[in-house]
Amino acid sequence: MTASAQPTHPRRSDATRAAILRAARERFAADGYERATIRAIAADAQIDPSMVMRYYGSKEGLFAAAAEFDLRLPDLSAVPPARLGEVLVRHFLARWDGDETLVALLRAASTNPGAAERMRGIFADQLTAAVTAFGSDSALTARRAGLVASQLLGLAFTRYIVRLPPMVDTPPEELVSWIAPTLQRYLTGLPES
Amino acid sequence: MTASAQPTHPRRSDATRAAILRAARERFAADGYERATIRAIAADAQIDPSMVMRYYGSKEGLFAAAAEFDLRLPDLSAVPPARLGEVLVRHFLARWDGDETLVALLRAASTNPGAAERMRGIFADQLTAAVTAFGSDSALTARRAGLVASQLLGLAFTRYIVRLPPMVDTPPEELVSWIAPTLQRYLTGLPES
DNA sequence: GTCTATAATTCGATAGAC
DNA sequence: GTCTATCGAATTATAGAC
Numbered sequence: 001m002t003a004s005a006q007p008t009h010p011r012r013s014d015a016t017r018a019a020i021l022r023a024a025r026e027r028f029a030a031d032g033y034e035r036a037t038i039r040a041i042a043a044d045a046q047i048d049p050s051m052v053m054r055y056y057g058s059k060e061g062l063f064a065a066a067a068e069f070d071l072r073l074p075d076l077s078a079v080p081p082a083r084l085g086e087v088l089v090r091h092f093l094a095r096w097d098g099d100e101t102l103v104a105l106l107r108a109a110s111t112n113p114g115a116a117e118r119m120r121g122i123f124a125d126q127l128t129a130a131v132t133a134f135g136s137d138s139a140l141t142a143r144r145a146g147l148v149a150s151q152l153l154g155l156a157f158t159r160y161i162v163r164l165p166p167m168v169d170t171p172p173e174e175l176v177s178w179i180a181p182t183l184q185r186y187l188t189g190l191p192e193s
Numbered sequence: 194m195t196a197s198a199q200p201t202h203p204r205r206s207d208a209t210r211a212a213i214l215r216a217a218r219e220r221f222a223a224d225g226y227e228r229a230t231i232r233a234i235a236a237d238a239q240i241d242p243s244m245v246m247r248y249y250g251s252k253e254g255l256f257a258a259a260a261e262f263d264l265r266l267p268d269l270s271a272v273p274p275a276r277l278g279e280v281l282v283r284h285f286l287a288r289w290d291g292d293e294t295l296v297a298l299l300r301a302a303s304t305n306p307g308a309a310e311r312m313r314g315i316f317a318d319q320l321t322a323a324v325t326a327f328g329s330d331s332a333l334t335a336r337r338a339g340l341v342a343s344q345l346l347g348l349a350f351t352r353y354i355v356r357l358p359p360m361v362d363t364p365p366e367e368l369v370s371w372i373a374p375t376l377q378r379y380l381t382g383l384p385e386s
Numbered sequence: 387g388t389c390t391a392t393a394a395t396t397c398g399a400t401a402g403a404c
Numbered sequence: 405g406t407c408t409a410t411c412g413a414a415t416t417a418t419a420g421a422c
Binding site: 031032033034035106107109110111116119120123124142143145146147149150151152153154155157158159161162163164165166167170178179181182185186 | 224225226227228299300302303304309312313316317335336338339340342343344345346347348350351352354355356357358359360363371372374375378379
Binding site for chain 4: 388389390391393395396397398400401402403404
């Protein structure tokens with residue numbers, strides 16, 4: 001354990017694993033958990049289906065590896081409080097457009113209990129943690145985070161999953177200008193306003 | 194064609210069809226389109242699986258019949274403009290709790306293209322039509338309807354599908370008081386506010 | 387490490403007796 | 405109208421040759 005403490009394999013067919021994960025994310029994002037097949041994923045990655053099993057054990061194991069996700073929320077305490085909503089929407093839109101992992105997770109969460117559990121974890125832990133800086137009332141804080149998640153996931157659901165035309169066609173910056181005030185009020189406002 | 198112009202069958206085993214549809218809605222709502230099987234639905238309805246095929250032709254045909262849905266939006270022109278948001282959220286929450294068809298449709302829309310198409314139709318037609326009473330700019334009207342749909346579907350997605358604890362635990366009336374102002378602004382406000 | 391072959395299920399759909 | 409029997413296809417997963 002001096003300098004080289006690699007888990008098991010120092011490095012071997014690491015490119016293959018990456019290709020599998022990339023193909024898996026595409027298929028899970030496009031088709032959902034049930035319709036995405038190991039055979040199709042392997043074909044996309046141009047490898048043999050049995051390799052997927054060898055590397056990830058099962059379809060669930062593959063999904064668990066492919067749906068690893070970090071919201072990468074910025075440090076909200078460094079953001080001017082009045083611009084919190086704006087920063088959040090813009091961050092999420094950029095995060096979604098640059099990485100289809102969250103779309104895969106979103107689609108799978110509708111039918112796969114494990115994916116739903118992971119979704120709950122991500123938003124309950126990462127988002128609540130980022131929001132919890134403001135205010136000590138944990139019940140109200142969790143509620144604020146839940147409301148923010150409802151609008152952000154609704155945005156993703158209508159734009160990337162159901163693909164409602166107005167939500168697909170509206171430019172990101174206009175979506176930001178509409179939705180930012182909503183998050184702002186959920187984060188810092190009062191129920192009756 | 195004088196008084197009795199029934200389509201084909203006046204009435205026969207109509208109770209069976211109703212039992213099938215009820216079981217189908219439950220299964221589609223709980224498991225999504227792919228995981229819900231005709232065999233399981235038939236077992237729930239206590240009939241033979243082949244009866245489902247006979248009555249509805251195929252799994253898609255069964256879903257199409259089970260996911261028939263009407264938002265039953267009230268006449269918004271009779272609502273005081275300042276209370277539009279409140280009326281809408283309360284109506285949707287009540288509609289969701291009283292009929293699991295929309296949950297079935299929501300879950301299926303994540304993975305089934307046909308269900309997504311139906312979802313688009315419902316919100317593009319019924320919601321846009323109800324909103325279009327205010328304002329003549331069709332592009333802006335569609336955008337308003339899309340934003341309203343994003344928050345309402347996000348509410349449903351987090352409360353009924355992913356089941357985020359804060360969104361499940363919060364009483365309906367408090368959800369209304371938080372979300373109503375959001376819809377109000379989407380319906381009647383301006384982007385920069 | 388890679389691939390072939392196949393086991394073991396499960397599902398949608400069909401044919402046909404009664 | 406209702407049910408039994410089954411087909412044909414597709415899936416995950418495994419066993420084992422090379």
